[in-house]
Amino acid sequence: MILLKGAFNQEGLFMVLCAKVPRKNAEKVRQMLAQKDALDYSYATHRDAEFVYFALKRECGLPSFSKYGANLAQIPLVQRSVHPASLYDALVEKLSEEELQMLVSSFDILGDIAVIEVPAQLEKKEKLIADAILQVHGNVKVVAKKAGATAGEFRIRPVKIIAGEKRTTTLYRENGCEFELDINSVYFSSRLGTERKRVATLAKNGESVLVLFAGVGPFAIGIARQKPQAKITAIELNPKAFEYMEKNIARNKCKNVKAILGDVRKVLGTEFEKCADRVVMPLPKDAHLFLDAVFPACKKGATVHLYSFGDSKNPYEETERAILQTAKKAGRKVEIMNRRIVRPYSPSTVQVVVDFKAY
Ligand SMILES: C[S@@+](CC[C@H](N)C(=O)[O-])C[C@H]1O[C@@H](n2cnc3c(N)ncnc32)[C@H](O)[C@@H]1O
Structure with missing residues (x-):
């Protein structure tokens, strides 16, 4: 030959x-x-x-x-296109098979920021990986890596920029709404978009809705836009997240959302007795600990959406026990209406939501 x-x-x-x-x-x-x-x-x-x-x-x-x-x-052989179609294609000649297997190919894109998890063994190659993400995803302008666990009262996960522009602020679009945010000073997860849409669809015009642990406003604004006749109060403790929520309420032209900066327990304690038709509690780590403050705010027949973590083998047991026990202490009856797994969280833990009515 x-x-x-x-x-x-x-x-x-x-x-x-x-x-x-x-x-x-x-x-x-x-x-x-x-x-x-x-x-x-x-x-x-x-x-x-x-x-x-x-x-x-x-x-x-x-x-x-x-x-x-x-x-x-x-x-x-097949000729490669100048712009690789996938991260795998972009890196196949630059990483070994073993390294490619390690690469966490699913990462979050928040607006124009990609947030990736770099396994310890690949840290020396993180710049190579980040540059490949910029090459493959034309809309991504910043690549940040997770630099710690989600922690603290404000539920913030620190990130470090490893490629692209040097900023952590972005504009995120979801279900026809826009959210300004800074991923280094507020909590935000793009993985809850379906859940936010579900709750906005269930809410009814004319309802009084309490969105607790409101962050930069995605649940409150999602409901407000879909149900313009609903009256929404959104409570958030992190001053930075509150600031962004106010900006986002104005950006999305929501006249029916009132944002309050403060601790849910203290704010509810003052002026919200028997006022809510619906309560949203998106603080999976601890929301159940606030149920004693929430029951007094519920009208008879109010719907509560409680987010929580559960054991993946028995996801709802602990959450439902907390609901029943706290309801009993508050002298209220409850009816569980719906339960679903929102997303896997770790190999042994899932994030769940339980919807219940408080009578
Ligand atoms: C898991 S995040 C959810 C944020 C938002 N709802 C979302 O879906 O993006 C929980 C939020 O609750 C806030 N938070 C924690 N404890 C709080 C409290 N006691 N009162 C009010 N907000 C609180 C945190 O600052 C954080 O923004």
């Missing part, structure tokens, strides 16, 4: 000069070829059951790799 850098075969397919390497030695040989600057990244690597085929720029003394069972070959 005469090996040319690239040639058409009899069927008119473009035949590319490759290193044909047994799968078990593929990574070793790939690294050696990369060191010799012999790999041609404009073609996608091909794999079959036994071999991996790397496109080559030139022959590059491949016989020295024969001890790894590598040979030269010519096969038709």
Whole structure:
């Protein structure tokens, strides 16, 4: 066989000069070829059951790799597009198979900020990964990595910028609403969008709705926009989140939301007796601890949406027990209307919502 850098075969397919390497030695040989600057990244690597085929720029003394069972070959290969279609495509020649397996491919995009989790073993390659995200996702302008756990009363997860523009503020669009926020000073999760839509759909015009633990306002504004005749009060403790909520109420032209800065327990204690037709409690870590303050604010027959964490094997038991026990102490009867898993949280924990009526 005469090996040319690239040639058409009899069927008119473009035949590319490759290193044909047994799968078990593929990574070793790939690294050696990369060191010799012999790999041609404009073609996608091909794999079959036994071999991996790397496109080559030139022959590059491949016989020295024969001890790894590598040979030269010519096969038709797919040309890569200039803009890789996926993070995997963008990194396939830059990370080893093992590193690619480790890469957490699902990450959150909040507005134009991608928030990724970098496994400890990949920390040295985080810039490479972040640059690949910028290349693949044209709408992403900032890549931030999670730099700690969600913590504290304000439920903030610190992030560190690793590529792109140096900012943590963004504009997030959801269900026809817009939210300004700073991911380093407020809590926000794009994963609750479906839940916010569900609650806004259940709310009715004319209702008085209390949104507790309101953050930058996504539940309150979502309900306000969908039900313009509902009257919504949104309570938030974090001054920064409260500031953004006020901006977002104005940005979304909601005349029917009143934002209050303060601790739910103290605010409810003062002026909200038997006033609410609906209460939203999106503080999964601790919301059940506030139920004693919420029952007095509920009209007879009010609906409460309580968010909580549960054991993935028995997701609702503890939450429902807390609801029943606190209701009993408050002299109220409750009826569980609906329960669902909102999202997986960790291997053993899920986030759940329980909807109940308080009589
Ligand atoms: C999990 S976040 C939910 C934020 C928002 N509802 C959302 O879906 O994006 C909980 C919020 O409750 C606020 N918070 C925590 N304890 C509070 C309290 N005692 N009173 C009022 N707000 C509180 C935190 O600052 C945080 O913004």
